[in-house]
Amino acid sequence: AQKVTQAQTEISVVEKEDVTLDCVYETRDTTYYLFWYKQPPSGELVFLIRRNSFDEQNEISGRYSWNFQKSTSSFNFTITASQVVDSAVYFCALSTGTASKLTFGTGTRLQVTL
Amino acid sequence: DARVTQTPRHKVTEMGQEVTMRCQPILGHNTVFWYRQTMMQGLELLAYFRNRAPLDDSGMPKDRFSAEMPDATLATLKIQPSEPRDSAVYFCASTGAADSDQPQHFGDGTRLSIL
Numbered sequence: 219a220q221k222v223t224q225a226q227t228e229i230s231v232v233e234k235e236d237v238t239l240d241c242v243y244e245t246r247d248t249t250y251y252l253f254w255y256k257q258p259p260s261g262e263l264v265f266l267i268r269r270n271s272f273d274e275q276n277e278i279s280g281r282y283s284w285n286f287q288k289s290t291s292s293f294n295f296t297i298t299a300s301q302v303v304d305s306a307v308y309f310c311a312l313s314t315g316t317a318s319k320l321t322f323g324t325g326t327r328l329q330v331t332l
Numbered sequence: 333d334a335r336v337t338q339t340p341r342h343k344v345t346e347m348g349q350e351v352t353m354r355c356q357p358i359l360g361h362n363t364v365f366w367y368r369q370t371m372m373q374g375l376e377l378l379a380y381f382r383n384r385a386p387l388d389d390s391g392m393p394k395d396r397f398s399a400e401m402p403d404a405t406l407a408t409l410k411i412q413p414s415e416p417r418d419s420a421v422y423f424c425a426s427t428g429a430a431d432s433d434q435p436q437h438f439g440d441g442t443r444l445s446i447l
Contacts, residue, residue: 253435263423263438309375318363318427319388320436322375 220245222312224323231300231330239295239326241310247271250314252286252293257325258306266308269293300330334358338424338439346447350412353442355424356405364407365425365436366392366399375423381407414446 221244231237243252254266267277269286277284281298297304307327311320337356345351357364365380379389384401392399396418398410411418421443425436 255438261421261443262440263425265435265437268435318382318436319365319377319380320367320375321377324374 220247220250220312220314220321222310222321222323224308224310224326226326227324228327228329231328233302233330233332234299235330236296236298237300237328237330239297239308239310239328241293241295241323243291243293243310243312245312245314247314250312253311253313253320254284254293254295255309255311255322256306257309263309266295297328300328302330302332304328305330334437336424336426336437336439338422338442340442341440342443342445344445344447345414347415348413349446350410351414351418351444351446353409353422353424353444355407355409355426355439357407357424357426358428358437359405361426361428361437362404363427364401365427366407366409367423367425367438369421369423369441370419378409378422414444416446419444419446 223242250271252269256264256266274286283296285294307325309325310323313320339354363382366378367375368378369375378392379399380387381401401407421441423438423441425438427434427436
Protein backbone atom coordinates (compact mmCIF):
# COMPACT_ATOMS: atom_id res chain seq x y z
CA ALA A 219 0.00 0.00 0.00
CA GLN A 220 1.07 3.55 -0.64
CA LYS A 221 1.21 6.27 1.95
CA VAL A 222 2.20 9.92 1.96
CA THR A 223 2.85 11.79 5.18
CA GLN A 224 2.94 15.53 5.52
CA ALA A 225 3.62 16.00 9.19
CA GLN A 226 3.35 19.79 9.14
CA THR A 227 -0.30 20.70 9.35
CA GLU A 228 0.18 24.44 9.24
CA ILE A 229 3.14 26.78 8.84
CA SER A 230 3.15 30.55 9.27
CA VAL A 231 5.98 32.70 7.98
CA VAL A 232 6.62 36.34 7.34
CA GLU A 233 7.07 37.45 3.78
CA LYS A 234 10.59 36.99 2.40
CA GLU A 235 11.34 34.10 4.73
CA ASP A 236 12.32 30.76 3.25
CA VAL A 237 10.10 27.81 4.11
CA THR A 238 10.40 24.07 3.58
CA LEU A 239 7.42 21.75 3.37
CA ASP A 240 8.16 18.15 4.24
CA CYS A 241 6.86 15.05 2.49
CA VAL A 242 7.66 11.44 3.36
CA TYR A 243 6.31 8.58 1.29
CA GLU A 244 5.99 4.82 1.55
CA THR A 245 5.76 2.36 -1.31
CA ARG A 246 7.09 -1.07 -2.18
CA ASP A 247 7.18 -0.31 -5.87
CA THR A 248 10.54 0.46 -7.42
CA THR A 249 8.97 2.68 -10.06
CA TYR A 250 6.91 5.52 -8.72
CA TYR A 251 6.20 9.19 -9.25
CA LEU A 252 5.95 12.02 -6.81
CA PHE A 253 3.99 15.22 -7.26
CA TRP A 254 3.32 18.50 -5.53
CA TYR A 255 0.06 20.35 -5.96
CA LYS A 256 -0.97 23.77 -4.68
CA GLN A 257 -4.50 24.56 -3.55
CA PRO A 258 -4.96 28.34 -3.16
CA PRO A 259 -7.90 29.79 -1.23
CA SER A 260 -9.96 29.76 -4.43
CA GLY A 261 -9.96 25.97 -4.18
CA GLU A 262 -8.53 24.64 -7.41
CA LEU A 263 -5.64 22.17 -7.46
CA VAL A 264 -2.64 23.37 -9.39
CA PHE A 265 0.11 21.00 -10.51
CA LEU A 266 3.60 22.18 -9.51
CA ILE A 267 6.07 19.38 -10.20
CA ARG A 268 6.53 15.70 -11.03
CA ARG A 269 9.53 13.57 -10.17
CA ASN A 270 10.11 9.90 -11.02
CA SER A 271 11.87 7.44 -8.75
CA PHE A 272 14.88 7.13 -11.01
CA ASP A 273 15.68 10.80 -11.06
CA GLU A 274 17.10 12.09 -7.80
CA GLN A 275 18.24 15.38 -9.24
CA ASN A 276 16.99 18.33 -7.32
CA GLU A 277 15.00 20.85 -9.27
CA ILE A 278 14.69 24.60 -9.09
CA SER A 279 11.99 26.66 -10.71
CA GLY A 280 12.18 30.31 -9.81
CA ARG A 281 11.63 30.60 -6.06
CA TYR A 282 10.59 26.95 -5.81
CA SER A 283 12.96 24.04 -5.32
CA TRP A 284 12.48 20.37 -4.62
CA ASN A 285 14.77 17.94 -2.84
CA PHE A 286 14.18 14.25 -3.57
CA GLN A 287 16.06 11.74 -1.40
CA LYS A 288 15.30 8.07 -1.89
CA SER A 289 17.45 7.13 1.09
CA THR A 290 15.01 8.89 3.41
CA SER A 291 11.92 8.49 1.21
CA SER A 292 11.44 12.23 1.21
CA PHE A 293 10.44 14.78 -1.38
CA ASN A 294 10.64 18.17 0.28
CA PHE A 295 9.57 21.48 -1.21
CA THR A 296 11.25 24.78 -0.44
CA ILE A 297 9.93 28.23 -1.23
CA THR A 298 12.62 30.91 -1.16
CA ALA A 299 11.72 34.47 -0.28
CA SER A 300 8.09 33.60 0.32
CA GLN A 301 5.34 35.95 -0.81
CA VAL A 302 1.76 36.47 0.33
CA VAL A 303 0.57 34.86 -2.92
CA ASP A 304 2.24 31.63 -1.81
CA SER A 305 -0.39 31.25 0.90
CA ALA A 306 -2.18 28.00 0.10
CA VAL A 307 -2.47 24.37 1.05
CA TYR A 308 0.26 22.28 -0.53
CA PHE A 309 -0.24 18.59 -1.20
CA CYS A 310 2.37 15.96 -1.87
CA ALA A 311 1.15 12.93 -3.82
CA LEU A 312 2.40 9.56 -5.02
CA SER A 313 1.48 7.26 -7.90
CA THR A 314 2.95 3.92 -8.83
CA GLY A 315 3.18 1.55 -11.78
CA THR A 316 0.45 1.83 -14.33
CA ALA A 317 -2.25 2.68 -11.86
CA SER A 318 -1.96 6.44 -12.28
CA LYS A 319 -4.18 7.15 -9.33
CA LEU A 320 -2.77 9.56 -6.79
CA THR A 321 -2.36 8.97 -3.10
CA PHE A 322 -2.33 12.35 -1.41
CA GLY A 323 -0.86 13.51 1.84
CA THR A 324 -3.05 15.47 4.21
CA GLY A 325 -1.60 18.76 3.05
CA THR A 326 0.32 21.60 4.68
CA ARG A 327 -1.39 24.94 5.02
CA LEU A 328 1.12 27.74 4.44
CA GLN A 329 0.25 31.22 5.64
CA VAL A 330 2.54 34.03 4.51
CA THR A 331 1.99 37.37 6.19
CA LEU A 332 3.39 40.83 5.63
CA ASP B 333 -4.66 26.68 -21.83
CA ALA B 334 -6.64 23.45 -21.97
CA ARG B 335 -8.63 22.88 -18.81
CA VAL B 336 -10.79 20.28 -17.16
CA THR B 337 -14.30 21.70 -16.86
CA GLN B 338 -16.64 20.73 -14.06
CA THR B 339 -20.28 21.63 -13.63
CA PRO B 340 -21.93 22.79 -11.51
CA ARG B 341 -19.40 24.72 -9.43
CA HIS B 342 -21.75 24.73 -6.46
CA LYS B 343 -24.76 22.60 -5.58
CA VAL B 344 -27.01 22.81 -2.55
CA THR B 345 -29.82 20.30 -2.25
CA GLU B 346 -31.84 18.42 0.29
CA MET B 347 -31.16 14.99 1.57
CA GLY B 348 -32.65 12.29 -0.61
CA GLN B 349 -32.33 14.20 -3.86
CA GLU B 350 -30.35 12.96 -6.84
CA VAL B 351 -27.17 14.85 -7.61
CA THR B 352 -25.33 14.71 -10.92
CA MET B 353 -21.88 16.19 -11.37
CA ARG B 354 -20.32 16.52 -14.81
CA CYS B 355 -16.78 16.69 -16.04
CA GLN B 356 -15.32 17.50 -19.43
CA PRO B 357 -11.73 16.22 -19.53
CA ILE B 358 -9.01 17.91 -21.52
CA LEU B 359 -9.41 17.01 -25.18
CA GLY B 360 -7.31 13.97 -25.98
CA HIS B 361 -6.94 12.83 -22.39
CA ASN B 362 -8.00 9.21 -22.02
CA THR B 363 -7.87 8.77 -18.25
CA VAL B 364 -10.38 10.46 -15.98
CA PHE B 365 -10.47 10.45 -12.19
CA TRP B 366 -13.02 11.46 -9.56
CA TYR B 367 -11.73 12.58 -6.16
CA ARG B 368 -13.55 13.79 -3.09
CA GLN B 369 -12.12 16.28 -0.62
CA THR B 370 -13.39 16.59 2.94
CA MET B 371 -11.88 18.02 6.08
CA MET B 372 -11.89 14.64 7.78
CA GLN B 373 -10.66 12.40 4.96
CA GLY B 374 -8.67 14.80 2.84
CA LEU B 375 -8.40 13.99 -0.87
CA GLU B 376 -9.51 10.47 -1.70
CA LEU B 377 -9.99 8.69 -5.01
CA LEU B 378 -13.51 7.58 -5.76
CA ALA B 379 -13.18 6.09 -9.24
CA TYR B 380 -11.29 6.32 -12.48
CA PHE B 381 -11.68 5.44 -16.13
CA ARG B 382 -9.31 4.75 -18.96
CA ASN B 383 -10.58 4.92 -22.52
CA ARG B 384 -14.07 5.25 -20.99
CA ALA B 385 -13.82 1.88 -19.21
CA PRO B 386 -13.99 1.87 -15.41
CA LEU B 387 -10.70 0.68 -13.92
CA ASP B 388 -11.23 1.16 -10.24
CA ASP B 389 -14.25 2.31 -8.28
CA SER B 390 -13.31 0.74 -4.98
CA GLY B 391 -13.34 4.13 -3.25
CA MET B 392 -16.96 4.75 -4.07
CA PRO B 393 -19.97 3.78 -1.94
CA LYS B 394 -21.65 1.45 -4.42
CA ASP B 395 -25.13 1.65 -3.02
CA ARG B 396 -25.61 5.33 -3.80
CA PHE B 397 -22.80 6.48 -6.06
CA SER B 398 -22.34 5.73 -9.74
CA ALA B 399 -19.79 6.97 -12.24
CA GLU B 400 -19.96 6.75 -16.01
CA MET B 401 -18.35 8.04 -19.18
CA PRO B 402 -21.07 8.22 -21.81
CA ASP B 403 -18.47 9.46 -24.29
CA ALA B 404 -14.87 10.58 -24.38
CA THR B 405 -15.77 14.18 -23.61
CA LEU B 406 -18.06 13.62 -20.65
CA ALA B 407 -17.74 11.92 -17.28
CA THR B 408 -20.56 11.91 -14.74
CA LEU B 409 -20.76 11.18 -11.04
CA LYS B 410 -24.21 10.59 -9.59
CA ILE B 411 -25.38 10.29 -6.02
CA GLN B 412 -28.84 8.85 -5.41
CA PRO B 413 -30.11 9.29 -2.79
CA SER B 414 -27.85 11.97 -1.39
CA GLU B 415 -27.04 12.22 2.32
CA PRO B 416 -25.56 15.03 4.44
CA ARG B 417 -22.30 13.06 4.79
CA ASP B 418 -21.83 13.38 1.02
CA SER B 419 -21.18 17.10 1.47
CA ALA B 420 -17.70 17.70 0.08
CA VAL B 421 -15.80 19.13 -2.85
CA TYR B 422 -15.71 16.70 -5.76
CA PHE B 423 -12.83 17.04 -8.18
CA CYS B 424 -12.45 15.59 -11.63
CA ALA B 425 -8.97 15.18 -13.10
CA SER B 426 -7.65 13.92 -16.41
CA THR B 427 -4.37 12.80 -17.89
CA GLY B 428 -3.30 11.63 -21.28
CA ALA B 429 -0.75 9.10 -20.11
CA ALA B 430 -1.14 5.36 -19.93
CA ASP B 431 0.93 5.17 -16.80
CA SER B 432 1.71 7.19 -13.77
CA ASP B 433 4.35 9.57 -15.01
CA GLN B 434 2.20 12.39 -16.29
CA PRO B 435 0.49 14.82 -13.97
CA GLN B 436 -3.22 14.85 -13.52
CA HIS B 437 -4.90 18.12 -14.36
CA PHE B 438 -7.75 19.01 -12.06
CA GLY B 439 -10.98 20.86 -12.62
CA ASP B 440 -12.09 23.58 -10.23
CA GLY B 441 -14.32 21.16 -8.35
CA THR B 442 -18.01 20.95 -7.47
CA ARG B 443 -18.77 22.12 -3.94
CA LEU B 444 -21.70 19.98 -2.82
CA SER B 445 -23.82 20.70 0.24
CA ILE B 446 -26.53 18.26 1.27
CA LEU B 447 -28.94 19.71 3.80
